[in-house]
Amino acid sequence: MTTDTPARLLQLLSLLQTxxxxxxxELAGRLGVSRxxxxxxxxxxxxxxxxxxxxxxxxxxxxxxxxxxxxxxVLDDEEAVAIAVGLRAGAGHAVEGVExxxxxxxAKLEQVLPSRLRHRVSALGAxxxxxxxxxxxxxxxxxxxxxxxxxxxxEQLRFAYxxxxxxxxxxxxxxxxxxxxxxxxxxxxxxxxxxxxxTFRVDRMSEPFPTAVRFAPRMLPGGSADxxxxxxxxxxxxxxxxxxxxxxxxxxxxxxRGRLPAALGELAAVGEDRCRLRGTVTEPVEWVAGxxxxxxxxxxxxxxxxxxxRVRDLGRRFSAAVDGTGR
Numbered sequence: 118m119t120t121d122t123p124a125r126l127l128q129l130l131s132l133l134q135t136x137x138x139x140x141x142x143e144l145a146g147r148l149g150v151s152r153x154x155x156x157x158x159x160x161x162x163x164x165x166x167x168x169x170x171x172x173x174x175x176x177x178x179x180x181x182x183x184x185x186x187x188x189x190x191v192l193d194d195e196e197a198v199a200i201a202v203g204l205r206a207g208a209g210h211a212v213e214g215v216e217x218x219x220x221x222x223x224a225k226l227e228q229v230l231p232s233r234l235r236h237r238v239s240a241l242g243a244x245x246x247x248x249x250x251x252x253x254x255x256x257x258x259x260x261x262x263x264x265x266x267x268x269x270x271x272e273q274l275r276f277a278y279x280x281x282x283x284x285x286x287x288x289x290x291x292x293x294x295x296x297x298x299x300x301x302x303x304x305x306x307x308x309x310x311x312x313x314x315x316t317f318r319v320d321r322m323s324e325p326f327p328t329a330v331r332f333a334p335r336m337l338p339g340g341s342a343d344x345x346x347x348x349x350x351x352x353x354x355x356x357x358x359x360x361x362x363x364x365x366x367x368x369x370x371x372x373x374r375g376r377l378p379a380a381l382g383e384l385a386a387v388g389e390d391r392c393r394l395r396g397t398v399t400e401p402v403e404w405v406a407g408x409x410x411x412x413x414x415x416x417x418x419x420x421x422x423x424x425x426x427r428v429r430d431l432g433r434r435f436s437a438a439v440d441g442t443g444r
Contacts, residue, residue, distance in 0.1 A: 155179075369389065
């Protein structure tokens with residue numbers, strides 16, 4: 118019998134999170150308490166925001182259902198390890214469109230994981246390989262979670278940084294946001310030594326260290342972190358490498374938005390079942406053509422000519438691959 122009420126509530130919650138309906142008598146037997154105590158404990162969970170539904174009758178019982186808000190979850194060891202491994206895959210670009218959310222969730226989870234489970238997650242990650250990896254620089258999940266944790270806590274972050282020409286430096290920053298462009302991760306931060314905003318490629322960062330010094334958030338110039346990264350990346354590259362992309366997708370905006378990196382430009386609806394992408398891009402045209410195919414819907418390329426030519430060439434290659442003429 119569990120006499121400690123908080124411990125009993127956690128045990129009850131763990132049982133209710135199993136996708137089934139629990140008869141009151143079975144719950145009482147599992148917890149070693151009376152049916153009346155079970156009813157009181159269910160009422161306490163409801164007060165805490167957990168949507169527990171009760172059904173009447175001989176076959177009735179209790180079941181946790183979907184509510185209006187996401188309440189805290191109780192995970193056993195195996196579930197916690199499985200979720201952490203899955204989030205690491207998402208952070209590493211294995212799941213398109215959820216990289217940033219995966220990093221935030223992973224940072225929260227690893228903050229409370231016991232050391233024994235953290236070691237299991239690391240060992241499993243080192244011993245396995247994903248078949249669906251990103252096409253940009255690979256970054257250790259630990260680096261991303263340290264940065265994400267400092268960003269969420271508004272804590273100054275110190276790290277070593279290597280410039281494009283190989284020049285090393287030490288930076289002290291106020292991290293603002295992590296941004297994934299589909300090929301690379303960037304940190305938008307206020308550089309305290311230079312007293313200005315900067316964009317840092319995360320694959321060139323090392324030894325990230327939160328200083329435990331809190332800071333008040335600053336207003337990022339020019340709007341969103343995504344837009345700031347796009348402008349910053351374009352400014353670093355020669356004008357000759359930039360070109361304007363104009364592509365119309367034969368699918369609703371909501372379907373396409375989650376399948377394209379923000380770095381490709383702005384999406385806008387042009388009807389209920391069509392949307393259009395326009396933006397200035399410096400990524401290789403081969404990579405852009407591949408990303409358009411991955412959206413998995415019909416589309417029309419209006420420009421530029423080098424993208425039209427690349428997509429046409431891909432079409433010929435795909436056709437040859439299935440009609441037996443490919444070599």
